[in-house]
Amino acid sequence: MYYDYYAGGAEDQHTLRQNMQAFYRITIQPRILVDVSKIDMSTMILGYRISAPIMVAPTGAHKLAYHEGELATARAAAAAKTIMVLSYTSSYSMQEVASSCNAILFFQLRDISTLLVQRAERFGYKAIVLTADTPRLGRREADIKNKMITPPLKNLEGLLSIKVEVDSDKGSLLESFVNEAFAPSLCWKDVAWLKSITSLPILVKGILTHEDDFSPATISVLEEVVHAVKGKVPVLLDGGVRRGTDVFKALAFGAQAVLVGRPIIYGLAAKGEEGVRKVLEC
Numbered sequence: 264m265y266y267d268y269y270a271g272g273a274e275d276q277h278t279l280r281q282n283m284q285a286f287y288r289i290t291i292q293p294r295i296l297v298d299v300s301k302i303d304m305s306t307m308i309l310g311y312r313i314s315a316p317i318m319v320a321p322t323g324a325h326k327l328a329y330h331e332g333e334l335a336t337a338r339a340a341a342a343a344k345t346i347m348v349l350s351y352t353s354s355y356s357m358q359e360v361a362s363s364c365n366a367i368l369f370f371q372l373r374d375i376s377t378l379l380v381q382r383a384e385r386f387g388y389k390a391i392v393l394t395a396d397t398p399r400l401g402r403r404e405a406d407i408k409n410k411m412i413t414p415p416l417k418n419l420e421g422l423l424s425i426k427v428e429v430d431s432d433k434g435s436l437l438e439s440f441v442n443e444a445f446a447p448s449l450c451w452k453d454v455a456w457l458k459s460i461t462s463l464p465i466l467v468k469g470i471l472t473h474e475d476d477f478s479p480a481t482i483s484v485l486e487e488v489v490h491a492v493k494g495k496v497p498v499l500l501d502g503g504v505r506r507g508t509d510v511f512k513a514l515a516f517g518a519q520a521v522l523v524g525r526p527i528i529y530g531l532a533a534k535g536e537e538g539v540r541k542v543l544e545c
């Protein structure tokens with residue numbers, strides 16, 4: 264059930280495949296006689312230097328993959344000198360993760376919540392990542408078949424009154440929970456409101472694509488997004504990044520860095536902190 268949760272996409276999983284296949288279709292034309300004896304892959308994201316343009320994407324409930332959950336992921340991010348975006352649906356609370364290591368942490372939100380933003384500020388998170396592409400959870404059919412159970416959401420404890428019955432026959436309990444707990448009304452005026460309540464920088468996640476099926480591959484819309492923002496804000500890409508060459512291609516199309524989702528979880532499930540570090544290093 265947990266493997267299906269981590270590995271699966273929505274409906275026919277068309278977008279999941281497209282995100283990777285679009286990378287395969289891009290080829291690299293090498294330049295020759297360029298001195299590559301010294302290479303510096305470090306870059307600045309919102310004023311923070313990271314060792315390579317590769318960051319940890321927000322993904323939920325890391326304890327389902329490994330008993331130390333996000334604590335191990337955050338230690339690996341710190342060791343690799345990169346940024347981790349902690350999901351609001353993390354297994355450990357934002358305070359537990361922040362106090363466990365010295366990683367540079369961003370906090371991802373879906374619904375606007377003053378309390379969670381204040382906590383992110385108090386515990387030293389450096390930016391808010393607002394996920395804007397999931398007004399409804401995609402129809403993840405494996406989760407529906409498995410009756411995927413919602414793990415306890417430490418950041419939301421005491422904030423939600425909704426309880427989904429574990430013995431319900433509604434299909435994916437995760438889907439029922441998310442769809443009942445969060446209003447699909449998030450819009451641009453909420454971004455303005457979020458700006459008014461925090462001095463932290465805000466990154467909007469999911470622009471021009473979404474996790475639902477039949478949306479374009481993220482790499483295929485990157486150039487258009489980069490063109491539209493005219494260098495005023497950093498553009499980060501995620502979706503389908505599986506190799507260093509994918510990172511290279513994303514940078515060539517104007518991204519400042521990439522976020523990696525599933526490979527991080529697979530590394531975590533295989534070998535905990537060391538597994539995540541290996542994924543980030545390779």
Ligand SMILES: Cc1cc2nc3c(=O)[nH]c(=O)nc-3n(C[C@H](O)[C@H](O)[C@H](O)COP(=O)(O)O)c2cc1C
Pocket residue numbers: 268269270282320321322323350351352371394468501502503504522523524525526
């Ligand atoms: C199991 C799973 C859980 C996720 N949870 C979140 C989440 O809590 N918040 C969020 O903004 N994105 C979430 N995502 C989306 C990821 O941040 C990322 O956009 C996605 O995994 C695409 O990148 P990938 O192809 O490298 O996995 C999740 C993705 C997966 C696979």
